[in-house]
Amino acid sequence: MEEPLFLPADGRRLFGVLHQPDGESRGCGFVFCAPFAEEHKQGYRVFVELARRLTAHGFPCVRFDYRGTGDSEGPFTDFTLAGAIADIAAASAFLRERTGVARVGLVGLRLGASLAWRAAAEGQDVARLALWQPIVDxxxxxxxxxxxxxxxxxxxxxxxxxxxxxxxxxxxxxxxxxxxxxxxxxxxxLDLRTGDRPAAATLLVQFAHNTEPSGEMAPLVDALGGEDQFLPLILEPFWQRLGYVDCSVAMDATVAWALEREGAGAEAPA
Amino acid sequence: MDQDKSVEDALKDMIVERLFLSVEPGEIGDDDNLMDTFEIDSVRLLEIVVGLEEVFDISLEDDEFSIERFESVKAIADLVREKLPE
Incomplete structure (x- = not known):
């Protein structure tokens, strides 16, 4: 079930879509942290599809627009990184309250992945991080x-x-x-090479023309722990393309990782 | 950048790799119009600019963004050579 709604954040109304499984939910849900500006537009549909795939496997998800972006309240100049991190906290609280999940993970793309990293590093209660090509510098x-x-x-x-x-x-x-x-x-x-790294189990996905960690990504790969995973994909950066890029391999891998972290098989809970 | 390669050849390698083009680098002519021949739009051109700055370790100034400087491999190579140290 998908429900368009407004969720509260610091006295503002943020537009979002809540995805809830038709059957039983797992104990973990995901908040989607969108990219910035033009990359948000280009990546929009992939996020919709990924949320649907996770939900089909029993993970409730919420996608939302940061303050000042998309259909959320305020002009675009209201958008700040600090405000967006607060909005992620608000979306996480909303997801816990509405679906009863015990654990919340963050899925982020580009700047959204960086904000997810920062939110977790700054002490938000984040159990999982799926980071698609974060902005490091x-x-x-x-x-x-x-x-x-x-x-x-x-x-x-x-x-x-x-x-x-x-x-x-x-x-x-x-x-x-x-x-x-x-x-x-x-x-x-913004510099993810400095400061604390998050404690949450992390999936770091790179989209590039080869599987070597890029110069920008290498410091994050080096910072990964034993529970974390680096997934280099030979795939076009779909957020930087006007045409269609098939991202199934990235979506399938993210769903598989989420299931693995739950110790679960590919089937949705009964 | 591979020192044994010409700027043009290194550029062709970079363009094919980063834009996931389904042609061999050698199939790109030095004077081919990149926009017309390979359907390079603004977002793909951004990929080329990022690649130029990474591969050749150069930095482009705002006033260097004019269409004639990016219309072919030869034009881009000339721009790169202007920016490379002697």
């Missing part, structure tokens, strides 16, 4: 977003115009998404 990611905008300008007008701020200079146009100065600074400061 926020400075590089910020630069990537500026690059994306410059290339779009170039493809449209033949030449890039450069970085664009709003008239009041309080926000930067990141290719159609107005990011506040606070968010830009938070992005530049």
């Amino acid at each position: 926020g400075k590089l990611f910020y630069k990537l977003n500026i690059r994306r905008m410059l290339i779009r300008q170039m493809m449209t007008a033949g030449k890039a115009e450069g970085e664009r701020a709003t008239q009041d200079k309080t926000a930067i146009d990141l290719d159609g998404f107005l990011a506040s100065r606070t968010t830009c600074e938070e992005l530049k400061e």
Whole structure:
């Protein structure tokens, strides 16, 4: 069963979709941590499909839009990394309350994976982390977003115009998404190579043209513990493609990992 | 970057690899229009730019983003050579 709804977070209403198994639920559910801006758009449908696959195997899931994004309350400039981490906590609390799961895992893609890592490292009660190609170096990611905008300008007008701020200079146009100065600074400061690593059992998925850990991913791979798993996939970065990319192998592997962590077989609970 | 390869050949390897193109690098002509011949759109071009900066250890300036600099392997190679140390 899928239920569109609004969940509460710091006095705001966040739009979400609650996925509940038709049969009995397992004791673990998953909160989906979405990527940022253009990557959110490109990755949207894959997250829907992954949530459905996990739910079919007995894991309740909630997908939601951070404050200021998607259908949640507030303008895009309300989005901050700190606020998004608080929203993840709110979504986790909501999932526990509505479905009765004892354990919550976080599934994150790109910036969503980084936020999931940070949420767990900062002490949120997170039992599992499935991280799909997290942003490790926020400075590089910020630069990537500026690059994306410059290339779009170039493809449209033949030449890039450069970085664009709003008239009041309080926000930067990141290719159609107005990011506040606070968010830009938070992005530049984001660095998963520093600080505590989360204690939660982790699946780290890399999408690349080969199976070697990329330069950005290598420090996270080195930080993985014995209970964790690194899964390098030779697969196109679907969040950076206009066309369809078949992500079944990544989704199947994530479901298999979730089942394995529960000590369960592939069948849904009766 | 493999020192024995020309900038053009290294670029072709990188483009085929990162864009998962189903052609051999040698099938890309130096002067082929990448947008027309290989349907390279803005998001794929971003992949090429990221690859350029990683493989050749260069950094592009905002004012270097003009379409003629990215329309072919030869044009991109010229840009790379401008940025590489002597």
